[in-house]
Amino acid sequence: MTQKKDSFLVNRLKSVGYAFKGAVFLVKTEASIKIQVCIAIAVTIAGFYFDISNTEWLIQIAFIGLVMSLEAMNTSVEYISDFIHPERHESIGRIKDIAAGAVFIAAVSATIAALIIYIPKIF
Structure with missing residues (x-):
């Protein structure tokens, strides 16, 4: 007896x-x-408070997604x-260190981007 395959849509919904x-x-x-979620909430609030531009929002959202995704992969x-x-x-330790290093690189890049966005607005 063959098992009926789910439709493409059902498979996509299961994946989500x-x-x-x-x-x-x-x-x-x-x-x-x-911690990353708290930081994401804080910079999102800051984005609304300082009325950042659409481009700045895109950069901020991209970095939030990048850091959190890499944190998940780590x-x-x-x-x-x-x-x-x-x-x-x-x-195994080296593998773990490299994965953590990827998160670190993304987090440092995100911090630099945040400083570029917010320092001119604060001062």
């Missing part, structure tokens, strides 16, 4: 559901993403690394 479930899990369980790398090799291992 899985992605949402993953994002909720991330926010509920990871301190680093909670968490995924940590989970899979720990699953594959639960005990301490030099190569």
